[in-house]
Amino acid sequence: MTAERLSGMRNKALIAGAAALAVTAAGMAANPDQFWRSYLLGFLYWAGVPVGCLALLMLHHLVGGGWGIVIRRTLEAGTRTLPLVAVLILPVLMNIPRLYLWAQPDKVAHDELLKHKAPYLNTPFFLGRTAFYFAVWMALAWLLNKYSDGQEKSQSDGTWKPKLQLVSGLGLLLYGLTATFASVDWVMSLDPHWFSTIYGVMFMVGGALTAMSFVIVVMSRLVRSEPMAALMKPNHFHDLGNLMFAFVMLWAYVSFSQYLIIWSGNLPEEIPWYLHRFHGAWGYVAVALLLFHFALPFVLLLLRTIKRKAQVLAAVAIGMLIMRLVDMAWVVTPSFHGEHISLHWMDVTAPVGIGGLWVAFFLTQLSRRTLEPVEAHLLEGGH
Amino acid sequence: MSDFHAAKGRLYGLMAEFDNRYDLLEAAKASYAAGYRKMDAFSPMPIHGLDEAIGFKDRAMPLLVLLGGVVGCLGGFGLMYFITVIAYPMNVGGRPHFSWPAYIPPTFETTILCAAFAAVFGMLALNGLPRPHHPVFSVKRFALASRDRFFLLIEARDPLFHVEATRQFLEAQHAKEVEEVER
Numbered sequence: 051m052t053a054e055r056l057s058g059m060r061n062k063a064l065i066a067g068a069a070a071l072a073v074t075a076a077g078m079a080a081n082p083d084q085f086w087r088s089y090l091l092g093f094l095y096w097a098g099v100p101v102g103c104l105a106l107l108m109l110h111h112l113v114g115g116g117w118g119i120v121i122r123r124t125l126e127a128g129t130r131t132l133p134l135v136a137v138l139i140l141p142v143l144m145n146i147p148r149l150y151l152w153a154q155p156d157k158v159a160h161d162e163l164l165k166h167k168a169p170y171l172n173t174p175f176f177l178g179r180t181a182f183y184f185a186v187w188m189a190l191a192w193l194l195n196k197y198s199d200g201q202e203k204s205q206s207d208g209t210w211k212p213k214l215q216l217v218s219g220l221g222l223l224l225y226g227l228t229a230t231f232a233s234v235d236w237v238m239s240l241d242p243h244w245f246s247t248i249y250g251v252m253f254m255v256g257g258a259l260t261a262m263s264f265v266i267v268v269m270s271r272l273v274r275s276e277p278m279a280a281l282m283k284p285n286h287f288h289d290l291g292n293l294m295f296a297f298v299m300l301w302a303y304v305s306f307s308q309y310l311i312i313w314s315g316n317l318p319e320e321i322p323w324y325l326h327r328f329h330g331a332w333g334y335v336a337v338a339l340l341l342f343h344f345a346l347p348f349v350l351l352l353l354r355t356i357k358r359k360a361q362v363l364a365a366v367a368i369g370m371l372i373m374r375l376v377d378m379a380w381v382v383t384p385s386f387h388g389e390h391i392s393l394h395w396m397d398v399t400a401p402v403g404i405g406g407l408w409v410a411f412f413l414t415q416l417s418r419r420t421l422e423p424v425e426a427h428l429l430e431g432g433h
Numbered sequence: 434m435s436d437f438h439a440a441k442g443r444l445y446g447l448m449a450e451f452d453n454r455y456d457l458l459e460a461a462k463a464s465y466a467a468g469y470r471k472m473d474a475f476s477p478m479p480i481h482g483l484d485e486a487i488g489f490k491d492r493a494m495p496l497l498v499l500l501g502g503v504v505g506c507l508g509g510f511g512l513m514y515f516i517t518v519i520a521y522p523m524n525v526g527g528r529p530h531f532s533w534p535a536y537i538p539p540t541f542e543t544t545i546l547c548a549a550f551a552a553v554f555g556m557l558a559l560n561g562l563p564r565p566h567h568p569v570f571s572v573k574r575f576a577l578a579s580r581d582r583f584f585l586l587i588e589a590r591d592p593l594f595h596v597e598a599t600r601q602f603l604e605a606q607h608a609k610e611v612e613e614v615e616r
Contacts, residue, residue, distance in 0.1 A: 306537065309534065310534050310535075310537065310538070313534050314534075314535070316526060352499075
């Protein structure tokens with residue numbers, strides 16, 4: 051039942067992804083600069099999901115809880131897509147000078163600040179750091195999946211659980227560092243003159259929110275058939291909804307913190323980032339983010355009845371996934387165009403194309419192992 | 434007949450004692466199914482699903498907390514507006530007097546503060562506290578409700594309540610003991 055459903059969804063994702071990528075590839079011939087900007091947007095959006103899954107999985111191994119047991123298989127499948135994400139970044143790495151100002155020697159030559167930053171912002175070091183981030187994430191994903199497999203086969207927690215906890219504890223530390231540096235390298239350095247110290251946290255929280263919303267949508271589909279139909283109860287969706295609610299508030303908190311500090315300081319080297327994003331058409335997007343990325347989900351997720359109904363919660367999660375893309379576009383694209391909104395059609399087709407491929411690969415990973423969680427026996431009666 | 438009414442006037446209800454949480458949960462469900470509505474359950478620890486089993490619906494509390502939050506939010510924002518625009522308008526770094534981003538942190542704090550006050554004091558008020566005595570304490574063994582026993586109380590004001598019939602009903606639910614609770 052579930053296997054057929056999964057392969058049906060995978061085919062749909064593959065077709066949608068391939069079609070969107072074919073259309074985007076056609077646009078590449080007409081406007082290669084725009085193609086790579088849109089590709090980077092799509093890559094950043096979807097890279098957030100497996101990295102977010104990795105963080106949520108390690109968090110669950112450390113704190114436990116029924117919410118984590120029921121989504122464990124989904125999170126593990128999410129972390130196993132990291133090799134695909136590593137392949138997806140290769141085209142970006144081959145087009146660094148096209149995307150990043152600091153990699154254009156003629157621009158750097160006339161810019162004191164960029165010359166000063168060159169020991170960090172240079173192509174070989176950038177490539178090395180990116181390779182390091184993926185090495186860390188894939189090693190963590192490999193260990194977590196390996197130990198989880200061992201835990202399942204041995205049917206005893208004694209040997210495997212401490213290993214999972216050790217990897218998760220050290221892993222969360224490494225995740226905090228690598229995710230921060232990755233967001234600085236891949237996104238913040240698009241504006242190489244500008245800097246913000248809370249930037250990494252914004253990306254970690256954003257990625258966790260995207261991952262949480264994605265997981266809720268997946269679980270709302272899995273719960274329609276066995277084995278999850280028998281295991282997942284309304285209180286599990288209630289917990290997942292609460293976690294999503296927490297990430298929505300945390301996103302608003304860190305996003306507003308950055309704004310408040312830059313607004314209070316009012317320094318000429320810091321405010322251009324917001325001037326580009328609050329004026330012109332991007333200003334309306336900023337208001338839309340406030341309303342639909344924070345205010346509306348905040349009110350909806352306050353309601354107990356919404357959180358306890360899987361399909362209703364999934365509808366909120368789908369809206370959240372769309373707003374996450376809008377937020378990513380609001381953060382990334384003004385770096386290329388300033389305040390003039392120039393949302394190209396490829397900014398939609400590239401994320402859909404990459405997303406189709408990624409979701410298909412995710413569903414393949416999900417169907418490779420049993421959906422029944424390792425610690426399903428702990429779910430009896432309560433949290 | 435008159436004896437029965439006299440007993441009913443003197444009685445607060447019937448208290449059934451159970452020695453495990455499963456019996457209590459089952460008895461609560463059975464009582465609700467039998468039509469009893471004026472009841473309460475007591476347990477040393479939270480029991481998942483017990484509030485639903487006795488038909489306990491708390492609509493007042495979330496509303497009260499929401500109201501506290503809204504009052505705190507508007508009050509905090511209004512206070513900041515009053516201070517910076519009306520009472521002490523000052524030029525801070527050339528910004529307009531109505532600089533709303535600076536209002537947000539105090540507004541957030543007053544929102545949380547008033548919501549928390551509404552939660553604590555609303556809980557006390559809705560529980561009828563402070564209150565020096567409650568009829569359930571007239572049952573000696575009730576002290577065990579905070580240790581290792583589980584109790585289900587059916588109040589005399591329930592329309593279905595009948596001293597004998599209700600006692601027999603509770604005993605049929607594997608109650609270890611059923612005691613009368615006097616006013």
